[in-house]
Amino acid sequence: MTEDRGELPPGLALSWGVQPVQRRGPKPALTIEQIVDTGIEFGDRDGFEAISLQRIAGRLGVTTNAMYRYVRSKEELIVLVHDKAIGLPPELPDGWRAAAIAWVDAQVKQYAERPWLLDVPIRGAPTTPNILRWVEVMLAALAETGLSQHDNLGCVLLLDGWARNYAGLARQLGNREGTPVQAEQVGRFLVPRLVEGGYPTVASLYLNAEYEDELDDDLEFGLARILDGIDVLIGKR
Known part of the structure; x- marks a missing residue:
């Protein structure tokens, strides 16, 4: 199904399977699914910041400018990647x-x-x-x-x-990273200061291993x- 996405929010039409109106020219070399799956792959491996049009383009063997034939912006890419990664x-x-x-x-x-x-x-x-x-x-x-x-x-x-x-x-x-709050050395340092400093309730929680x-x-x-x-x-x- 194709349709002019007009003024819809980024990613809305594509997420529902509505493709942009096809213009004359060579047949697209990629699919939205390939782009989105590659974005998820980068997210799973390297985190959210790794999801970019440039990196996906490099992985799929096209230029970054060529990506704009498929998605209008990085925001649109993220919308699509997010929805598919969430799953059902x-x-x-x-x-x-x-x-x-x-x-x-x-x-x-x-x-x-x-x-x-x-x-x-x-x-x-x-x-x-x-x-x-x-x-x-x-x-x-x-x-x-x-x-x-x-x-x-x-x-x-x-x-x-x-x-x-x-x-x-x-x-x-x-x-x-670092020493957990219930570590012995933390207790030796913290407990007397809690008692002397007017934190009797927190001190009681700590001594009963409820504060961790x-x-x-x-x-x-x-x-x-x-x-x-x-x-x-x-x-x-």
Whole structure:
């Protein structure tokens, strides 16, 4: 299918399979799929900053200028790469709460597999097929709650924010270097200063090994509190 993309946002038409109107001339040597797959390859191997028209052109054996026959800008490239790399959501279990847990867990695992997805700029509400499919399945699961469409969309945004926040924290902690906060030498230095400096509650947490820089049940704990809040909202409605 071909269509003039006109004033549509970058990547919107191409993400839905709508190709630009073909002009006279030689048949295109590449496909959008080749370009997008190569971009994902660079992201998986070298991170978000490695995804560029110049590097993809070099890999595919064309000039950077030739890339503009296929995508209008780097922004359009990133939109397409992002949507395909996100992929489709899993099949969710019955019940909105179980569905929400599975939905968030799948997102966190996706970010762990492809942490560079966290670096993709958010420029507005999703409009591309795969990302919208994630929204669709979670909205469908929340439909049973009796909440308004506005509230259901707000719940999806809240769950998405928690998944991104947790995944981003896990990524940073996983990349850290240096001595962990619960190391013996840190305790010898920190505890007396906490006690003497007026941090008795933090000192108690530290001495009970509750204050640490490891993620334990943080994902489940935070998600459960979010779901409890949604439950309260359902009850009020």
